[in-house]
Amino acid sequence: MPNPKRRHSQQRSAKRRTHYKAFAETLSTDSVTGEAHLRHRAHWVENKLFYKGKVVLEKQAAAK
Secondary structure, three states: OOOOOOOOOHHHHHHHHOOOOOOOOOEEEOOOOOOEEEOOOOEEEOOEEEEOOEEEEEOOOOOO
């Protein structure tokens, strides 16, 4: 397995790392509830799980 003969400089590593950028997650608004949520993700609103504007799952209240 090939290995480098000499050590890479700090400048060389820094040049490679310049392409790593932080970006803000894209938010969407649900057409039914009006809640902001991450795109292509299900989200909870009032014990209901919504995905693409439809209820996918309802959380049952705990029996006491």
